[in-house]
Amino acid sequence: MNDVARAAGVSLKTVSNVLNDYEFIRPATKQRVQDAIAELGYEANLTARSLRSGKTSMLGLVLSDLAAPYYAELAAKLMKAASRRGYRVLVEQSDAQSEAELNALRGPFRQLTDGLLFTPLSIDADAIAERAGKKPLVMLGEHIMDPRFDLVTMKNEEAAAALTKHLLNSGRRRIAVLGASPEESAGSAGLRLNGYRRALEQAGVAFDPALIASGVWRRDGGAGAVAGLLDSGVQFDAVFGLNDVLALGALHELLIRGLRVPQDVAVAGFDDIDEARFASPSLTTVSPGMDEIAERSITLLLDRLAGRETAGQGVHIEAGFELKIRESAP
Amino acid sequence: MNDVARAAGVSLKTVSNVLNDYEFIRPATKQRVQDAIAELGYEANLTARSLRSGKTSMLGLVLSDLAAPYYAELAAKLMKAASRRGYRVLVEQSDAQSEAELNALRGPFRQLTDGLLFTPLSIDADAIAERAGKKPLVMLGEHIMDPRFDLVTMKNEEAAAALTKHLLNSGRRRIAVLGASPEESAGSAGLRLNGYRRALEQAGVAFDPALIASGVWRRDGGAGAVAGLLDSGVQFDAVFGLNDVLALGALHELLIRGLRVPQDVAVAGFDDIDEARFASPSLTTVSPGMDEIAERSITLLLDRLAGRETAGQGVHIEAGFELKIRESAP
DNA sequence: CTGAAAGCGCTTACAG
C-alpha cells in the first residue's frame, strides 16, 4: 500500500480512500491511484483489514453433517446467496454433538466469522443465550423456538399435516412414521409428528403409537426402522419418513422385501432433495422452500450485521412449502 | 494479552511463549500465566496472529458444486481430516466456470488460506502454473496430470476397465456410456472412457461410437442421455454412467419406460456415493477409496506447508479402488 | 528462561 501511495504520489490515506470507495475524491487522483494499483498488481491484505476493522466478511454455518443431502444442498445455496453480497461461508460440522455446538459459539470459529447461521441439535436456548456473545446469530431449523433469537424455519407442522392428509385422502389408514425422537418434542421431528397427529384427528383416525418408529435421519436409519416394523408384525399401508433420506431408506427396504410401492405401501418423505425426483418410484414429499430459506436467512443475518435491530426481539421467518405428489404415494 | 501479562506479573513475550508452547519456560511461570488466562477468559485474537505470522490455519477447497453428492461427501471427509490436524476448510464453488477457477487461485480466497485443494475443471495446467503463486497447491481429481503439480487421484482407467469387464463377463455386449465429453480426453470422463475401451478390446468386442452419449454429470443429465439413446433406437443391454448420479438418473428413466433392470438393461456407475447402496435396485459401482483420498490429500498439503519438497517435482498419489457389485448389474 | 521494541498492513479519527 505504501508502494502504491509512492507510485501515485499520494499519501496512504488517499490509497485507502480509493480502496474503500470514499466519495469525495478527485477523479484525477483516483485514476492515478488505480493505475498504480494495476501496475504494481497490488492486492489489499484482508487479514490486516480484518484486524483493523474487526470484520472478516465471513459468515459461519454450523450443521451436523455436510454429507447429508439436505444440508449439502442448503449449504450450496447459502454460499451462493452470501457470495452475491460479498460474504464467504465457513462451514463447521457438529456431528450433532453438544460439545461441538458449544464450541462453535465461541472461540476460533466465532472469531473468524462476523455472524452465525446455526442449526442447534443438541443444546438448548439457555445454553446458547449464555454463550452467544454479541455477534449476530440466526437460528436455522426449528429446534430452538425462543423469542430471544432470530429464526428462519418452515411450516413444519402445517406441511406434515398436509402430507398426512394427502395420504389419508388416498385411502391409507395405517400410516407409519419413521425417525421420531421420543425425548424431543420441539425439533423438526416433534413438529412434524404433531402435524401428523393433527391430520389424523381431523380425519377421525385413531393415533396408534405402535406405528411410530425412531431412527437416525439417514438412509440406513429409515431402512432399519421400517425393517423393525415389518419384523414386529405391525400392519401399515403407508410410511411417512420425517425426512427424505429416511423415506428413501425405507423405500429400499420395502422393495427388497417384495412389497410393492405404492400398491402395498405408500411412501412419503420431507425435504424434496434432488434425489427424491429420481428415486424409483419417485418420492412424494414436501418441498420446504429451500431457496427462500437460504435467501432470507442470509438477508436477515446481514441486516443484523448492519445493525438493524428489532428492540431485542428475535424475528421469526417461516418459509412457504409445497406438496410434491409423485409415484410413491399418488 | 496485555491484561493477562499484567495479571500474571510477566511480560507480553512470556504470555506469547505460553500460548505457543515454547519449551523453555519455568513451570511456575507457565502456571501463573495459564491461571490468568483462565481467570480473564482470554482468547487469542486469530486475525492478529495471522497478520503477524502470515498463516491462517485455513485450507481452501475449490470444487464445482457442493450439492453434488460426491463433492458433499468428499468435503465432509476433508473437513474432518483437516480438523484433526488443527485446520479449517474454506469451500469455494466454481460451478465449473473458468473465471471462478482462476479467481480462486489468487485474490481474497487465496489470501485467506494457507494452501489449496483444487479440482480444476475448466482451466489447464499452464493457466494454473501461471497464477499458482508460491502457496502450496494440491490437485484433486484427474483433469490435470502435470508433473509440475501435486496430485491426488484414483485409478480411473483401471477401475473403469474392471467395471466394464464385469459387465462383459455377465454377458453384456452393447454397453452404453453416459456422460462422455467429446472435447476432453484428460479428465475423469476421458480416462474412464479409455478404461471402457480397453476392456472391450481385451474381450474382442468392437467399440461402437453410437453407444457413447454425452451429458452433464447430474441425475437429469443421465436421464436425458439414456432417453436420447432410447429415442434414437440404439440397442444396448447395459449402461455405464461415468459417475453415480448419471447412472441413477438413467436408472430412473429406464424404469419409467418400463424396462427391467438388470434383466433388460444392466446399470453401473462410478463413485459409490451413499445413495448407490439404497437405490432400487441397488447400484453396481466403483468405490474410489474416498477416505484414502481425503486423508492423503490433507497429509500431502500439510507436508507442503511444512516445507517438505520433492525438488520441484509434483507427487502423484493414486488411491485404490474396489468394485461394488449390486443388484443393478450382478 | 524472560523483557523491551519493532512491525505485520491496514483503517480511523483528527487536522488542515
Next chain:
DNA sequence: CTGAAAGCGCTTACAG
C-alpha cells in the same frame, strides 16, 4: 478533498 499519526493484537528477532 488529502496528509501525518496512532493503533488493531499479536509474533519475532534481539538482548540480557
